[in-house]
Amino acid sequence: xxxxxxxxxxxxxxxxxxxxxxxxxxxxxxxxxxxxxxxxxxxxxxxxxxxxxxxxxxxxxxxxxxxxxxxxxxxxxxxxxxxxxxxxxxxxxxxxxxxxxxxxxxxxxxxxxxxxxxxxxxxxxxxxxxxxxxxxxxxxxxxxxxxxxxxxxxxxxxxxxxxxxxxxxxxxxxxxxxxxxxxxxxxxxxxxxxxxxxxxxxxxxxxxxxxxxxxxxxxxxxxxxxxxxxxxxxxxxxxxxxxxxxxxxxxxxxxxxxxxxxxxxxxxxxxxxxxxxxxxxxxxxxxxxxxxxxxxxxxxxxxxxxxxxxxxxxxxxxxxxxxxxxxxxxxxxxxxxxxxxxxxxxxxxxxxxxxxxxxxxxxxxxxxxxxxxxxx
Amino acid sequence: xxxxxxxxxxxxxxxxxxxxxxxxxxxxxxxxxxxxxxxxxxxxxxxxxxxxxxxxxxxxxxxxxxxxxxxxxxxxxxxxxxxxxxxxxxxxxxxxxxxxxxxxxxxxxxxxxxxxxxxxxxxxxxxxxxxxxxxxxxxxxxxxxxxxxxxxxxxxxxxxxxxxxxxxxxxxxxxxxxxxxxxxxxxxxxxxxxxxxxxxxxxxxxxxxxxxxxxxxxxxxxxxxxxxxxxxxxxxxxxxxxxxxxxxxxxxxxxxxxxxxxxxxxxxxxxxxxxxxxxxxxxxxxxxxxxxxxxxxxxxxxxxxxxxxxxxxxxxxxxxxxxxxxxxxxxxxxxxxxxxxxxxxxxxxxxxxxxxxxxxxxxxxxxxxxxxxxxx
Ligand SMILES: [Zn+2]
Ligand SMILES: [Zn+2]
Numbered sequence: 001x002x003x004x005x006x007x008x009x010x011x012x013x014x015x016x017x018x019x020x021x022x023x024x025x026x027x028x029x030x031x032x033x034x035x036x037x038x039x040x041x042x043x044x045x046x047x048x049x050x051x052x053x054x055x056x057x058x059x060x061x062x063x064x065x066x067x068x069x070x071x072x073x074x075x076x077x078x079x080x081x082x083x084x085x086x087x088x089x090x091x092x093x094x095x096x097x098x099x100x101x102x103x104x105x106x107x108x109x110x111x112x113x114x115x116x117x118x119x120x121x122x123x124x125x126x127x128x129x130x131x132x133x134x135x136x137x138x139x140x141x142x143x144x145x146x147x148x149x150x151x152x153x154x155x156x157x158x159x160x161x162x163x164x165x166x167x168x169x170x171x172x173x174x175x176x177x178x179x180x181x182x183x184x185x186x187x188x189x190x191x192x193x194x195x196x197x198x199x200x201x202x203x204x205x206x207x208x209x210x211x212x213x214x215x216x217x218x219x220x221x222x223x224x225x226x227x228x229x230x231x232x233x234x235x236x237x238x239x240x241x242x243x244x245x246x247x248x249x250x251x252x253x254x255x256x257x258x259x260x261x262x263x264x265x266x267x268x269x270x271x272x273x274x275x276x277x278x279x280x281x282x283x284x285x286x287x288x289x290x291x292x293x294x295x296x297x298x299x300x301x302x303x304x305x306x307x308x309x310x311x312x313x314x315x316x317x318x319x320x321x322x323x324x325x326x327x328x329x330x331x332x333x334x335x336x337x338x339x340x341x342x343x344x345x346x347x348x349x350x351x352x353x354x355x356x357x358x359x360x361x362x363x364x365x366x367x368x369x370x371x372x373x374x375x376x
Numbered sequence: 377x378x379x380x381x382x383x384x385x386x387x388x389x390x391x392x393x394x395x396x397x398x399x400x401x402x403x404x405x406x407x408x409x410x411x412x413x414x415x416x417x418x419x420x421x422x423x424x425x426x427x428x429x430x431x432x433x434x435x436x437x438x439x440x441x442x443x444x445x446x447x448x449x450x451x452x453x454x455x456x457x458x459x460x461x462x463x464x465x466x467x468x469x470x471x472x473x474x475x476x477x478x479x480x481x482x483x484x485x486x487x488x489x490x491x492x493x494x495x496x497x498x499x500x501x502x503x504x505x506x507x508x509x510x511x512x513x514x515x516x517x518x519x520x521x522x523x524x525x526x527x528x529x530x531x532x533x534x535x536x537x538x539x540x541x542x543x544x545x546x547x548x549x550x551x552x553x554x555x556x557x558x559x560x561x562x563x564x565x566x567x568x569x570x571x572x573x574x575x576x577x578x579x580x581x582x583x584x585x586x587x588x589x590x591x592x593x594x595x596x597x598x599x600x601x602x603x604x605x606x607x608x609x610x611x612x613x614x615x616x617x618x619x620x621x622x623x624x625x626x627x628x629x630x631x632x633x634x635x636x637x638x639x640x641x642x643x644x645x646x647x648x649x650x651x652x653x654x655x656x657x658x659x660x661x662x663x664x665x666x667x668x669x670x671x672x673x674x675x676x677x678x679x680x681x682x683x684x685x686x687x688x689x690x691x692x693x694x695x696x697x698x699x700x701x702x703x704x705x706x707x708x709x710x711x712x713x714x715x716x717x718x719x720x721x722x723x724x725x726x727x728x729x730x731x732x733x734x735x736x737x738x739x740x741x742x743x744x745x746x747x748x749x750x751x752x
Contacts, residue, residue, distance in 0.1 A: 042707040068700040324444040331418040
């Protein structure tokens with residue numbers, strides 16, 4: 001993997017860059033749609049490429065490990081061959097899902113034992129095992145196995161957890177560097193900064209992560225319920241320490257405002273289930289603001305979903321038709337809304353890139369952020 | 377509407393034709409995907425046009441009348457404007473859904489009173505009312521209001537019901553001919569032959585329907601549980617009476633074999649929920665036979681869903697990936713399977729047309745029908 005900075009905003013830490021993998025290049029800042037079980041829910045692969053213009057998608061290690069399982073993925077030739085997505089893929093470490101989805105999980109120094117939420121079967125994730133799993137899935141970017149602390153989290157637990165995450169990171173690096181990919185292309189490992197919302201822990205963690213000198217770095221444990229201002233303060237603190245010449249990935253974030261504020265603080269990569277999950281519940285992000293399409297007020301609005309975008313779903317279908325599909329519980333409702341929301345998110349980061357390159361990112365951001373977040 | 381026969385098969389009643397409406401032309405024999413509530417379930421409008429090559433779709437009067445309702449449809453400018461499908465639309469009369477979906481329906485000479493399956497509200501469908509509703513929906517082809525008898529059905533009830541269907545037809549014709557479309561394009565009314573599986577009733581009904589000299593005619597009340605041979609016998613009998621220079625529409629049929637046998641007996645138009653409903657349950661129609669994609673045997677089959685077709689869903693995705701999506705209960709499963717099954721059905725009628733024009737329809741049909749129906 002290589003990364004180069006193309007432009008630097010004069011008034012903020014925002015920058016544009018180019019991240020290159022063996023599956024192609026990614027322009028940053030970028031938003032990565034979440035493809036949990038090898039599919040971005042309700043979206044065809046060609047729609048991701050040609051309508052949404054996604055440059056990289058996520059896969060979830062926990063889900064893919066349980067289903068279809070590693071045997072099938074290996075036999076298919078990895079996740080790219082299995083699902084037909086030929087551009088870059090990033091996989092999380094599975095930790096977050098183990099903590100949130102599985103039953104009777106038990107965290108020890110060795111790793112985490114858990115029961116599958118599907119069939120109750122027992123499994124263990126260790127740092128070494130999770131490296132092997134992600135090698136087999138075949139992601140271009142692999143995440144270190146960490147513990148993501150909840151919010152609020154008491155100081156003692158946050159420190160202990162962070163220290164264990166650092167020890168786990170060393171084990172991840174040892175295993176990753178001692179192994180090779182199975183499918184002939186390169187993979188890279190991103191470590192993750194933790195430390196909850198404690199300034200000294202975040203600083204300590206960022207310094208530890210930076211010292212590993214990997215090709216990119218991630219910030220985890222944010223957007224877990226803390227106030228946005230606290231999240232932004234942590235991002236600023238951490239990004240001052242993480243190397244400026246490496247991509248920075250803010251995990252699981254967030255709203256359009258969160259993304260613009262993250263970009264302003266030097267974040268290059270984002271992922272979140274929000275555009276797809278909200279879509280399936282009828283919440284649309286548009287260039288005019290946020291719409292609950294199920295509301296009666298849209299029932300006779302025959303204007304396009306978002307005339308400010310140029311994609312198929314946003315301009316071809318009307319608000320009234322989409323509302324009807326939601327009221328009638330039709331599958332097409334989630335398809336249209338997912339396609340639209342992801343189109344908006346990718347448009348948002350493209351706009352941000354253009355304004356960083358034009359040198360007016362901050363005035364633009366300050367002008368649009370309230371509009372994108374207002375409820376219509 | 378105009379209809380012209382292009383080719384006649386030398387060994388059967390099969391023929392090709394061109395049916396022209398103000399929303400464009402339809403090559404026959406044709407299969408019409410069912411778009412119940414103004415959407416062919418799980419399929420985008422552009423996929424219907426460019427992947428499936430659908431030339432006409434159905435809408436269900438019962439569903440559209442209840443939701444979104446006539447006010448919204450009229451304000452939108454009709455169903456074409458509401459859902460964005462610019463090619464021809466046919467609507468059923470709502471009768472079949474009233475009988476099968478609604479609560480406490482009561483059939484009288486005046487019409488049918490029923491309670492909505494959505495909110496329990498009370499409604500009445502009369503022949504006149506159903507003409508007005510279909511005028512407002514704006515279908516190119518409108519169906520007469522009939523009673524579709526179940527199978528088996530005793531002779532006395534079948535006769536009484538048929539006679540009422542004929543009286544209703546007269547009322548439909550009076551109302552249809554006394555009214556005009558709302559949106560500036562022409563609509564046409566097809567009457568429906570009933571008579572259950574009784575030879576004399578079917579003959580009597582076909583003669584009555586033929587005597588009305590409408591622009592096209594339909595055969596209803598079949599594929600309701602009777603043996604296929606009985607259905608084929610009724611089609612033969614009825615089609616010998618219905619005028620040969622008008623299109624014949626066999627309602628609610630059916631399997632690939634049913635469609636080929638119907639074509640051999642002079643049917644020009646078909647519709648059925650089978651390709652889409654079965655798709656959502658993982659049953660795929662392919663050029664090699666019928667697949668239950670949920671079966672374990674497909675879990676490591678990395679070949680395309682159907683290499684014998686050339687559409688996106690059929691050739692891009694593998695059987696193993698589609699099986700995974702069904703096992704993981706992912707929305708994309710129904711999208712891929714629906715797109716594939718409808719592509720197969722439209723390919724099937726295109727193939728039939730090509731073989732009728734080449735003069736070898738019957739040998740081709742006899743060669744492929746068992747293959748298409750075999751369970752893989
Ligand atoms: Zn999120
Ligand atoms: Zn059917």
